Amino acid sequence: MRIPKLLQAVLVLAGVYFGFIVVFDVILDAVIPSSLLVMYMFFVTAGVFMVFTYDEEGTRELVAPIKALVEDPSKRVWRNIVFVIVPLAAGAGTYVQMQPSFEAPLELRTIHPAPPSTAKIYGKRVNLLKLENPFRKLEKEDPEQFRELVEEGAAVYIENCQYCHGDKLDGNGPYAAGLNPTPLNFQDVGTIAQLQESYLFWRIATGGPGLPKEAAPWISSMPVWQNFLKEDEIWKTILFLYDYTGHSPRSWGHE
């Protein structure tokens, strides 16, 4: 038996919707954010509509049941049922939407706020656009010394950072579960791999309180490390972060 077009369309949409949920939430164990799912479904619906209506027969077949429902005298009972259910469903939807909930309001943090062009770090005004890791050049010039510096950076990291950011640098340290926002996962390709070293220096040195206004709410509990670490310790730690994760800092120069 051939499935009517309208039912086909509904089935496809339902399939995609539950497909997303099953694949992300169950199989991959990584929930799909509801805000994103709504937009995804909007465009999937648009796509399905396009495929079903690009020719006349398809369109006629698609809207025929709807037309019949509204116009066909023999469908009176169904019509009445639908005309009662639709407003009720809309009302229920509105009620659920408007009902006060205990859920804390959505908070969105810009994870990579644009850095200021200069920042005051260690009492000095530094130009973040030009700031470079003083040790980076050793990677080529003196690999042995570079290794040593990375080791020293690792020591600083283990002493100070791993409690939150984890010993695998995956943002999953012993204290991570207690923090919101959770510590950054440096292994992720979307974090330090996308940034320049000066950016990391700025974020580490000024910590959560150093975030600009657009990154509000700066509920980040990242300490202001310039109060605890020396300048070269931060730079060495940055070397370690990139070395361990295998990422390289963003730069505009060529290799």
Added chain:
Amino acid sequence: MRQFLTVVVFTLLTIGFFAGYSNFGIPQIEPAPPPKEEKLDLGSMTMDGFIALGERLFNGKGTCTLCHNALGRAPELATVGEVAAGRLKDPRYEGEAGTVEEYLTESLIDPSAFVVIGFGKKGTNDTESPMPNVASGGIGMSVAEVAAVVAYLQDSSGAEVTVEIPQDIGAQEDDGEEDESEPREAIGDPKELMALFTCDACHMIGGEGGEVGPDLTQIGASRDRDYLRRAILDPNADIAEGFEEDMMPEDMGEAMYVAELEILLDYLAGLK
């Protein structure tokens, strides 16, 4: 007409969807307001803020604490507010100041107007001060900054603060940002370098200069370049006999360019 209305409604719906999505579909992040310019701050600054600015300048950009400290390279300033009134009446005073405030301002830009006994340049019989003019050269304070330092000095020495915050906004260039963003040009003449870093405040060369550090007149005869380099970059590594530790600033290496250091070393090593 029906077609026309449908088109209008369709257009409005489309635009409405785009606007609605931009307003409700994505988070509304309020961008940071434009940063306030420093110069505007001066106009709305309280006296406390102004004094605090003076303190920052005194400890930072002004490099005053290099000499005006407990080690006695220069007169202590803890009581300068009271002492200054007496200076004005001192017969050795050659300046034009009439009030304490004027005196302090003058002492910053024309330090030789009055030299406290025992603190003058060697061989000038306390008529010339080793202190540089803070408004010029490497320090380069603006008029407003000098006023802020004076206010701080009055306040910290317990005298009445008579300074008024300059309202002529244009006078204040900024609070030092420019020095760092625009590096000074390298200096090729060793004598100019010595003047910029006020070496002669502590070291004597050819009979001129202070006695806080070793005499450099013939330093090249007894010390080689490596020693001198170390002595500049890490002053406490070797202390010449009869001199104290921690007298020479440790940040000389950072303050001068590498090329300048070499020029200076050439010069010093050649002093035989």
Added chain:
Amino acid sequence: MNGPRPILKTGLALTILGLGLAVVALVLTGFGQFSAFAAEHAGAAGEAAAAGLYGPAPKLTAADYPAIAGVNGRIVVWIVAQLHLWFAAFVLAVPIFVFIIEVIGMRTRDKRYDDMAYEFIKVSITAYSLTAVLGGFLVFALILFYPHLFTYLSTIFSESMFYYALLFFAESAALYIYYYGWHWLQGGFKKWVHLTLGLVLNAVGTTLMLLANAWLTFMMSPAGVDAAGVFGGDAWAAIHNFLWNPINIHRFVANIAYGGSIVGAYAAFKFLTATGRQERAHYDWMGYNANFIAICALLPLPFAGYYLAAEIYAYSQQMGITLMGGIFAWLFIIQAVLIGTLFLSANYYLWCGMGRSDGAKRYTKYIKYIAIVLVGAFLVWFTPHTLVLTNEELKALGGPHHKILGPLGIMPAKNTAVNVMIIFTAISFMFYRRANKIATVPWVKAGNAIQVALYTAGIANIVFLGIYHGYFTNTVYKVAASIPQVLTTLVVIAGSITLDSFIYRGSKEVGSLQWGRIPERAQYALFLLAVAFTWLMGLMGYIRSGIRQHWHVVDIMRDASPDAFTPTLGYAANVVSVAAIIFMAMVIFVFWIAQVSSNKTLPAGYWKE
């Protein structure tokens, strides 16, 4: 008789063409000399010219911005500038493709093309006067609300502003002769003269745009002035600033796409209101061609935009990060929604258009797969880097980073997605072209196999580049990998068109194309294209201007007005929406007025017999 005449004609025509090109070349290169000459001249006129003629950029306070009748000056200038720009883009683009269509008509001797070109230019002539009116309005608004900025810019660009005014006369003259002389300058030599006029019109129009671009890019990447804003006297240096050419390229391409989409909306409107079959067929054909132009220009647009963004980064990293990473990051999600809308509606129009051919049935079964890939690629493109998460989701994920969606939020994924979308749009278009043809060459099967292999290899390469260089190599390669991706796309499209032209050499037609046999829904797709384009241009105008933040002229002249703040995206979207509605109303007026001229009323007994 036949001997020397054609040669003479061709020679004359070539001479005229050459002259026209020379004018363009002169106009383009001449500015350097002109301004250098002018600068020298100024230097000779007054000794103090260099030192005293130009002051530094004024330092303004809030009091320097007149408050007029409680009107928000920024919004007025914003909306008027946007309206002016929309009309200017339209007016500039139409002559470009009118010229091309006229050439096609001349080559094919198909009068339909000539008629269509004439109809396009008829639409643009009312729009032309509206552009001028809005331009004047914009100048007034600037003088009223931002007098010091206007004064400062006009001291630097005084010469180019003067030439601009002169060129406007030239533009008007060329346009009016081109339009009113259309039916007079027909056939043989006269047609060549007319074509030359079209070329001059385009040269002048493009020069006008280049000049106006210089003023706005000067505000973004000032040149020819020192740190305090003192102008050195070299107008060419100020014009030829860092972002001038990137903006020129981007705007030139975008204008053509935009002009095509507006004319498409015109055709759609006429189609919907048409009464006769013949009229419907005509406007269907016109809408198809307009859409074709819009899509052809739309395809390279992402790359032009990418180049512009890269140049902004190169000019100032802070500006670049403000553009892509900071508050404006979400704007690119809105942009993705709009560009997705453009691609989807353009494809939908093509699919609907397949109904014109009886042979299309053979290909319609593939449409759903194209749709799946398009929507899939679009979803990737639209996935934001920063996800909006509820607390529940945040807890379930263990942090704001999503292991699957996170990697889709960054550039390599989006580059891959957009290239795939472009290739599949090309496939849609290929099906459309094939719909009415039956190949007769003996190697059809092998040809199709090669065709499929080309697409397979191309897509595989794009995906490989995206994944390998995007996630497993150094950042500098991430950016660089987009170049072979783009080249692959271009190679695939060009190769496929070439291959198809061989396969369908000497092909049979299934039947004659049934112009006008297209559902009305498809016309709404054309409207959607025009509206989305308009709105998108407004939004991108906002960000281009917005990355200057609180500067009139970046790092030189500060905006001290109370409106110096950067608005939120919702606020900007509302302003853009209001402006877009005003624009659409004016466009409908333009369409209507273009139609009025052909209406004739004969009142009985009114005139003396």
Added chain:
Amino acid sequence: MDTKGYVRPFAAALVVFVAAFLLLDTLIMNMQGLSLIFDK
């Protein structure tokens, strides 16, 4: 499946195109990509 008429030309063309594209990639990435058009 029609091996001779379809699959063979497909396979052959695919090999050629994949090789050509990979060559293109290698060439451009070794030219250090961006410097092709972005460097002044």
